[in-house]
Amino acid sequence: MWQTFRRWETSATAVLMCGWLVAWPLGVWAQANTSSPSVLRVMTHSSFDLPKPLLARFEQEANVKLQLIQGGDAGEMLNKLILSQAAPVADVVYGIDNTLLPRAVAGGILAPFPQAAGSVAHRPALAHMADTAGPDGVVAGLVPINYGYVNLNIDKAWFAQKGLALPKSLQELSSPAYRGLLVVPNPATSSPGQAFMLATVAGLGEQAAFDWWARMRANGLKVVKGWSEAYYTEFSRNGGSRPIVVSYATSPAAEVFYSKQKISASPTANVFLPGAVFRQVEGAALLKGANPAAQAAGVKFIEFLRSPAVQQALQTRLWMYPAEPGVAPDAVFQHAQEPTQFEAVSLQALTAQAGSWQRRWTQVVLK
Amino acid sequence: MMSTRFSAKATALSRKRRTVLWLAAGPALFALALLVWPVARLLWQGLWGEPMAGLLLDDSVPWWLDAHLQWRVGWTLVQALVTCVLCGVLGLPMAWVLARLEFRGRVAWQRALMLPFVVPTLVAALGILALWGPRGVLGAPLALAGWTLEGSPWMLLLGNLFFNLSLVVRAGMDGLAQVSAQRVAVARTLGATPWRAFWRVEWPVMAPWLASALCLVFLYCFTGFGLALVLGGQHWATVEVEIYTLIAHELALAPAASLAVAMLALTGGMAWAYAWVERRLASPARITPVPRRPVRGLAIWSGWALALGAWLLLCGAPLLALLLQAAQAVGFGQGWEVLREDDTWRAVSNTLRFSGLAMALATALGVLHALAGQAMRRWTPAALAWRASAYAPLVVSPVALAFGLLLLYPQWLASWPLLVAAYALLAYPFVAKALTAALDALPDQYAQAAASLGAGPVRVLWRVTLPLVAPALRRGMAFAAATMLGEFAVSLLLARPEWLTLSTLIYQRLGRPGSANLDAALVLSAGLMALALLAFWLIEGRGEPRRAPHQD
Numbered sequence: 001m002w003q004t005f006r007r008w009e010t011s012a013t014a015v016l017m018c019g020w021l022v023a024w025p026l027g028v029w030a031q032a033n034t035s036s037p038s039v040l041r042v043m044t045h046s047s048f049d050l051p052k053p054l055l056a057r058f059e060q061e062a063n064v065k066l067q068l069i070q071g072g073d074a075g076e077m078l079n080k081l082i083l084s085q086a087a088p089v090a091d092v093v094y095g096i097d098n099t100l101l102p103r104a105v106a107g108g109i110l111a112p113f114p115q116a117a118g119s120v121a122h123r124p125a126l127a128h129m130a131d132t133a134g135p136d137g138v139v140a141g142l143v144p145i146n147y148g149y150v151n152l153n154i155d156k157a158w159f160a161q162k163g164l165a166l167p168k169s170l171q172e173l174s175s176p177a178y179r180g181l182l183v184v185p186n187p188a189t190s191s192p193g194q195a196f197m198l199a200t201v202a203g204l205g206e207q208a209a210f211d212w213w214a215r216m217r218a219n220g221l222k223v224v225k226g227w228s229e230a231y232y233t234e235f236s237r238n239g240g241s242r243p244i245v246v247s248y249a250t251s252p253a254a255e256v257f258y259s260k261q262k263i264s265a266s267p268t269a270n271v272f273l274p275g276a277v278f279r280q281v282e283g284a285a286l287l288k289g290a291n292p293a294a295q296a297a298g299v300k301f302i303e304f305l306r307s308p309a310v311q312q313a314l315q316t317r318l319w320m321y322p323a324e325p326g327v328a329p330d331a332v333f334q335h336a337q338e339p340t341q342f343e344a345v346s347l348q349a350l351t352a353q354a355g356s357w358q359r360r361w362t363q364v365v366l367k
Numbered sequence: 368m369m370s371t372r373f374s375a376k377a378t379a380l381s382r383k384r385r386t387v388l389w390l391a392a393g394p395a396l397f398a399l400a401l402l403v404w405p406v407a408r409l410l411w412q413g414l415w416g417e418p419m420a421g422l423l424l425d426d427s428v429p430w431w432l433d434a435h436l437q438w439r440v441g442w443t444l445v446q447a448l449v450t451c452v453l454c455g456v457l458g459l460p461m462a463w464v465l466a467r468l469e470f471r472g473r474v475a476w477q478r479a480l481m482l483p484f485v486v487p488t489l490v491a492a493l494g495i496l497a498l499w500g501p502r503g504v505l506g507a508p509l510a511l512a513g514w515t516l517e518g519s520p521w522m523l524l525l526g527n528l529f530f531n532l533s534l535v536v537r538a539g540m541d542g543l544a545q546v547s548a549q550r551v552a553v554a555r556t557l558g559a560t561p562w563r564a565f566w567r568v569e570w571p572v573m574a575p576w577l578a579s580a581l582c583l584v585f586l587y588c589f590t591g592f593g594l595a596l597v598l599g600g601q602h603w604a605t606v607e608v609e610i611y612t613l614i615a616h617e618l619a620l621a622p623a624a625s626l627a628v629a630m631l632a633l634t635g636g637m638a639w640a641y642a643w644v645e646r647r648l649a650s651p652a653r654i655t656p657v658p659r660r661p662v663r664g665l666a667i668w669s670g671w672a673l674a675l676g677a678w679l680l681l682c683g684a685p686l687l688a689l690l691l692q693a694a695q696a697v698g699f700g701q702g703w704e705v706l707r708e709d710d711t712w713r714a715v716s717n718t719l720r721f722s723g724l725a726m727a728l729a730t731a732l733g734v735l736h737a738l739a740g741q742a743m744r745r746w747t748p749a750a751l752a753w754r755a756s757a758y759a760p761l762v763v764s765p766v767a768l769a770f771g772l773l774l775l776y777p778q779w780l781a782s783w784p785l786l787v788a789a790y791a792l793l794a795y796p797f798v799a800k801a802l803t804a805a806l807d808a809l810p811d812q813y814a815q816a817a818a819s820l821g822a823g824p825v826r827v828l829w830r831v832t833l834p835l836v837a838p839a840l841r842r843g844m845a846f847a848a849a850t851m852l853g854e855f856a857v858s859l860l861l862a863r864p865e866w867l868t869l870s871t872l873i874y875q876r877l878g879r880p881g882s883a884n885l886d887a888a889l890v891l892s893a894g895l896m897a898l899a900l901l902a903f904w905l906i907e908g909r910g911e912p913r914r915a916p917h918q919d
Contacts, residue, residue, distance in 0.1 A: 079614075241501040
């Protein structure tokens with residue numbers, strides 16, 4: 001009796017499981033087929049994150065179905081777009097920044113942005129994709145959406161406890177007093193890492209910059225693969241041993257936003273040193289060879305990214321500053337003061353030399 | 368008369384050959400479409416393809432002339448070899464203790480040997496960091512004493528040991544179980560000391576089992592990607608990490624392709640050697656195993672304590688350290704908040720769905736692969752190559768596969784059938800491996816007896832062979848399921864937000880600043896580990912851990 005029951009139970013479970021396994025994909029398939037609006041494929045980097053109601057409202061107003069596709073880290077995403085250019089996997093891309101722009105241009109994957117009166121292509125932007133841009137900040141079809149700063153963050157408690165003064169310059173940071181305190185992400189595998197390297201080159205000059213990196217190597221510099229490792233395993237605030245980390249100007253605000261208790265001051269702080277602040281501008285663009293039917297929707301999506309609602313929301317989602325003028329900063333951004341000075345590299349220099357700087361950096365710091 | 372018999376034999380042979388072809392077709396086509404062709408496409412693009420716009424121009428020297436890459440290849444070899452040696456030296460005593468001694472908790476330890484295999488790589492790396500990292504449970508006191516493991520090759524080696532030591536212990540136990548008690552007794556009565564009896568009688572029997580496990584350890588360490596990425600740092604990373612950097616970040620396909628070809632040649636040779644060693648293990652003979660004895664005497668007792676202690680330190684403690692941190696995140700941090708978020712439950716449900724769907728596909732492929740291997744004339748080179756090919760999905764560079772798929776099937780890359788197929792690709796080797804080993808150990812007589820009583824081949828398979836190998840099949844499926852749950856296959860393709868899985872969610876939380884995110888990542892990691900264990904336990908079921916059918 002018991003055995004019969006056991007047997008029956010097992011087969012019933014198996015039937016249910018199979019039914020579920022078959023029904024689920026069929027349901028997804030049916031759902032995909034019944035949706036009438038056209039599909040807009042948007043490629044983003046993996047940090048892209050906007051409130052779902054906002055995205056749903058856009059879908060309704062533009063009568064399109066958004067298909068968000070994440071291509072990994074920004075550099076990885078761009079490489080995937082370049083490799084698949086013969087049969088593009090998306091219609092619009094969001095997340096190419098000013099450091100990746102030369103490669104995107106060389107890859108020939110971006111389509112020009114249509115010039116319509118009143119569109120974002122005519123409105124001034126607070127940050128420009130490159131020095132060659134007009135007031136709208138657009139370069140090669142890439143429309144600026146948001147910007148941020150890559151700079152040094154420090155663990156306030158660590159410095160207070162050790163009674164060590166904050167460094168005043170990069171030179172000071174390479175002195176023995178600051179030995180073994182800094183962790184940076186590898187520029188080859190991390191976009192903040194690359195931005196920081198570019199800041200040193202732009203701020204100190206190429207030769208002096210690589211001399212500084214060589215001194216830092218001798219001074220116990222730690223290099224990790226990406227920002228997450230730097231921040232979560234090496235930074236002393238999160239259990240590591242390094243009280244200075246390459247991060248973003250908004251990170252102290254994020255610490256307050258995601259903190260355990262409501263706190264009035266951030267446990268970390270920005271340190272803006274000359275030659276150690278880089279402005280990163282992220283943009284969106286239409287992709288060449290994309291579905292022509294999706295072009296109008298693609299333009300609408302880029303307009304949507306620059307709309308006040310998104311520009312407001314992205315501050316605490318992407319932790320970036322809005323590129324659209326006149327958007328009120330989020331309250332928590334009082335902990336993320338903007339630097340007054342930052343380094344810039346011309347598009348021409350970036351195009352011609354980014355690769356060789358990268359190789360030289362690897363040579364000086366890692367090999 | 369002669370000629371009819373001959374032709375009947377020939378027809379039977381050709382029928383058998385046709386069966387092999389039919390059985391092998393499924394897994395072969397699957398592996399061809401999802402593994403061989405994409406990787407070959409990428410290698411071809413890198414080595415001979417027309418330069419694409421935006422591709423990094425290759426002005427570097429070939430890898431065998433570049434000192435940095437030489438070092439990478441050299442270190443990759445060295446770390447794999449060192450891990451093999453350490454695993455052998457540490458694993459052999461542990462296997463002996465487990466196989467020869469009777470003590471309380473032996474079965475529990477034996478079951479716990481499975482732990483490292485069912486723990487996702489990401490979780491394991493976090494565990495190693497939680498234990499040995501600069502602020503880890505043991506790392507912090509060690510740092511105070513002046514020993515920092517951070518930035519040393521030990522982090523990667525400890526990670527390798529965590530994953531592979533139990534494999535060697537397991538194989539050592541299986542080997543020792545094959546030693547005949549009578550032969551040892553005869554050796555002892557003829558005056559051999561215990562040491563001499565071990566080296567002359569027991570060692571030759573168990574050596575092939577150990578060798579096969581060490582081959583596998585070498586393969587895993589040599590081609591390991593996840594651990595080396597997280598624990599290797601910038602200096603101690605392996606060639607796979609270098610290939611990943613070259614392809615994903617620098618789009619330098621040419622040097623990546625030449626490196627990948629060198630790696631494939633080495634791993635291919637190793638996989639073949641493994642299949643060759645493995646064939647010596649198939650010994651469907653009845654043996655009386657050496658009886659276990661109680662832990663008595665100072666030497667035995669201290670050996671037992673050392674073996675158990677070392678295993679706990681290397682394989683158990685990292686997981687405990689991670690659980691401790693997760694408990695702290697729940698108790699003192701905001702870890703519990705993650706349990707109330709929609710995303711978490713969506714990730715759990717997605718993880719289960721993808722794994723469930725892929726499980727069905729992986730089981731089918733694995734069973735077909737094993738049956739085809741069995742139907743081939745056993746140890747011909749073709750059969751060996753077929754067996755070795757089951758390891759291909761485990762050793763091929765994941766990033767080369769990902770970008771190959773992108774080149775080949777850009778339009779399908781954001782579709783879920785390909786996602787499920789990718790999961791299955793990474794899981795079916797576990798089913799195939801377990802089943803192949805069980806079929807090897809199965810005496811032919813059972814099937815022959817059933818056939819002589821009139822059962823057709825399908826009936827024999829369904830009523831005789833499969834029930835006999837069912838425990839092995841369930842075990843293989845359990846490994847496959849545990850692997851899939853923590854798998855990062857989504858990252859192979861283009862991820863979609865609606866495909867959020869637990870492992871991608873952990874990475875996502877680690878990608879944002881703030882203590883809430885770190886706490887969430889820790890709790891999610893502990894949850895993923897629990898889920899993998901639960902799946903393993905449910906599928907494998909209870910019962911004596913892996914008893915070969917002929918030992919009953």
